[in-house]
Amino acid sequence: MKTIITFGTFDLFHIGHLNILTRARQLGDRLIVGVSSDALNIRKKGRTPVYDQQDRMQILEALKCVDAVFLEESLEKKADYIQQFDANVLVMGDDWTGRFDAVSRDCEVIYLPRTPSISTTSVIEVVKTKGER
Ligand code: C2G
Numbered sequence: 432m433k434t435i436i437t438f439g440t441f442d443l444f445h446i447g448h449l450n451i452l453t454r455a456r457q458l459g460d461r462l463i464v465g466v467s468s469d470a471l472n473i474r475k476k477g478r479t480p481v482y483d484q485q486d487r488m489q490i491l492e493a494l495k496c497v498d499a500v501f502l503e504e505s506l507e508k509k510a511d512y513i514q515q516f517d518a519n520v521l522v523m524g525d526d527w528t529g530r531f532d533a534v535s536r537d538c539e540v541i542y543l544p545r546t547p548s549i550s551t552t553s554v555i556e557v558v559k560t561k562g563e564r
Pocket of ligand 1: 441442447448467503522527545547548
């Protein structure tokens with residue numbers, strides 16, 4: 432059983448999130464997703480997510496390509512999470528290239544190309560602009 436693990440906030444879920452999850456799932460037999468807690472997101476991005484952690488986890492749990500979801504409390508606990516779920520491969524978007532190579536002792540690390548021209552921040556901007564018209 433080849434277990435893939437990936438992490439993210441997945442706020443305002445969009446096609447870039449779906450693409451990396453479906454591609455990560457295709458690399459193994461099951462996909463486990465660590466969803467950043469609201470508190471972690473404030474620490475790493477300086478803002479509270481639009482969707483709270485419960486909603487973000489529930490959306491991911493509903494996806495065909497996701498087998499299990501858990502709350503990611505810290506960026507620095509990757510090795511613990513990988514051990515906890517006995518993951519064989521860590522997959523992240525290439526905006527993180529090199530950032531998690533330290534766990535390569537425990538599992539393979541693959542950085543996949545990000546989906547161009549979509550991000551949670553750009554979605555927020557589009558909604559704001561439309562709202563102002
Ligand atoms: N992503 C992507 N293409 C986009 C946007 C995001 O492939 N256009 C990928 C990111 O590279 C990441 C995943 O989707 O692998 C989740 O993105 P975010 O929700 O922005 O999460 P991030 O802030 O990168 O959190 O422990 C690591 C962090 O929790 C990752």
